[in-house]
Amino acid sequence: MKKHGGLGSKNVASSSSVTVAxxxxxxxxxxxxxxxxxxxxxxxxxLALAALRTSVGAPFLLAIAMFRGEKLPQNRQQWMAVWWISLAITTVSSGFLVLGISRLSPGLAAMLSATMPLFTAIIAVLVLAELPGRRGYLGLLIGLFGAVCLAMPAFGSGNTTLGIVFSLISSISWAAGAVLNKRLPGALEISPLMLVALQITFSAVCLHLAVPFVEDWSDTSMGWGLALPLLYAGIPSLAVTFYLFASVLRRAPAIQGAAVAYLTPFFGVLFSWLLVGDRLGTFEILGGALVVTGVALLSLDRR
Structure with missing residues (x-):
């Protein structure tokens, strides 16, 4: 019995480590x-960028799903689950995310994405009755405070109120999608890979239909300056991350899965510094440390 219990503890620890990774x-x-x-x-x-990145990511994931022999949804319940999650996460959230980024400094845009766990926690409590423990609440508070510290230098640098509103809508929509991923029975019956592949495919269609109503395709200039960022935005940043995110949600509570948003500002500021030359100040360093601490506490929460 002791050996069995020890093995079980090791498996739990290993699973928790994989989730954190x-x-x-x-x-x-x-x-x-x-x-x-x-x-x-x-x-x-x-919006054209949002549509184009889904057009790159969708075929990539669909090809992998088909190669692996993943099954398509088998009934109406499963198809509707794909539709609602797609609408929330890869359509509305992704569209408003790019709209927000276009109007904000990278620091503030990244900080606003860190509000997702707060909205996820609220929705998870209301819909799933999924309550964090004391450690989880402490992690939420520390992580959000760290995200604010990370983005403090961004205020007053040409950010717009509309961009902030767009980014908050994106966070709320993503949070709703994260909870739907746990709530809808049909979603749990589909493999994470096929679920995300179909999500992005549906979003590609919806976003392409929306572009002509609010923007003009003539403003898009195809070339390497757009093609290379599109490859990254469509495959590693969209297809791969949404698959990883779906996998995290299958392994952990919705609130814990949303901890992705805590580390996003840290890496957002870090890469902005490395690639664009933005300097990390005291607030960024302090915020990064707090964000990592918050993620650790939330990930280790046992409720």
């Missing part, structure tokens, strides 16, 4: 995306 990798890929999409926006418009 997935959270960090997902946040790293998304954090780099803020700078990459800023580059891409020099050659296209926000």
């Amino acid at each position: 997935l959270v960090i990798l997902t946040a790293l890929l998304i954090g780099l995306n803020y700078t990459v999409m800023k580059w891409a926006l020099d050659h296209t418009t926000p």
